[in-house]
Amino acid sequence: MGKQLQVQAPAKINLSLDIVGLREDGYHLMEMVMQSVSLSDTITIEETAEKGIFLSSNIPYIPNDQRNIAYKAATAFYNHTKIEYQGVSIQLHKRIPSGAGLGGGSADGAAVLVGLNELYQTKLSMDELIAIGQKVGADIPFCLVGGTCFVEGIGEKITPLHNMPSCYIVIAKPYKSINTKLAFTAYDNATDIHHPNTQALLQGIEQKDLAKISSEICNVFEQTIQLKEITKIKQTMKKYGVMNAMMTGSGSAVFGIFTDESQAYKCVGKLKRQRFFAYLTKPISHGVQCTPQTTD
Template sequence: MEKILETAYAKINLGLDVLGKRPDGYHEVRMVMQSIGLSDAVELEESEVLVVETDNGGLAGGPGNLAWKAATLLAERCGKIPNVHIRLKKKIFLAAGLAGGSSDAAAVLRGLNRLWQLGLQVTELETLAAELGSDIPFCIAGGTALAEGRGELLRKLPEAPSLTLVLAKPKLEVSTGWVYGNFRQEQVAQRPDIDGIIKALEQGAVAPLLASCGNVLESVTIPAYPVIAQIKERMLAAGSEYALMSGSGPTVFAVAKDEKESKQILAALTDLDLETAVTTTVKKERI
């Protein structure tokens, strides 16, 4: 029996700006999103019924899982019965601001496109993905992209320079809905320069890129969870050139010059109760 293997890459936000509230209740965003090497392995093969199996006890595999929803949606649209066994081998931290669930769902859409020989193009998969969640369209191909609207309007950008990243997530879960619901423009002290990020990517320049980064959602999440600020401070004191919360949090990523500096950063965090990983930026999927 054929088995399809897909890699579901996590993402970080190099820049995340919120422009305002939309009539549909979502927020209008302008973000630069970046795939990173921390990833889940997704296996798919034909089965008698739809099954989503995970190796993480904190993540249910039933109908509430985005991978299940992705399989169901694609089957409905393509006249298929979703008799497939999906195995999620988790490495991406849960509820972390790294799009772990979204990336798994995107991997399921890509994998079933192959398994069922549907021949759908990237743009068709992205359109379907937008019905499931705002980050999922980006996760179809990943890489480096500008995301606008509620996150579903994508423009591919030049690949980011290779960066070594240290990730740290405190043992807490942050509701994305709660963060956006409590966002207030007047509380934002510093906004990212999204156009500056794009220009730096076009030039392949790391220093201007980092100088333009930022995340307005820190204005909500950090006051509620001060440990995030503590993590950032420790990372910077250990030598990192830049540290930022990803998405709605609580994961923080730090840019390290090399392996030695990444170890210094990790050492500075050892007394905090964290999930950590060292990874790099990655390029987009070739679909």
């Protein structure tokens, strides 16, 4: 067995998501406040004698080839570093639900970049990793940096902020997922969009004012997506004293901010009984993190 290491890949939520323009190439320009949470995938990376990228997962329907963002990230890393590699095994233990707006795929891609950088001791800087990652997935730069950040452009401009105040974040996802391309199309065809007051949200973070942060969370996608389950999740969260609840990313997961741990825990139980995927998480102050395991 060659050198092996594990990387924890945290999920993200969007405290705000705004679309502020369109680039000439058709990509939407974004302004987002993003937050890492304690729900994470675990990626195990190990050198192999056989040449190639060998990807496996605990979720049977996830592709294990170049369609997977983790595989794409590994390919991009090798193309950038020109490493003559023997081979690598990448095992994904997924806990972050897919099609949720929680950045699970991007977190896995970011974890692969950090893991391979450690495995081969290539000493690429964070800026270099971001440059590789942004070509693979729009949320990879944030997943690399993590914590609480203001994110602009198409996801490549990252400004770290003060850590979000301590709280409990309940995340719930319906069985239905939302296609990101369709979400953008729905937004493009919509009128009367209420946009986030991003500056007020940034001020709330600066002041470590959880009430202000909660009152300013906003996602333009939620206004254009007709999914009754989202409304049901938010109604359930309100019964357990949520400060505010909002869809994350392009959906379909919803997060709610709580100050009372026991109420948040009860809310998760209720949401599970309603047949939603539900998780009790906390905000964290970091992105993907690497832990060396064993060395021959």
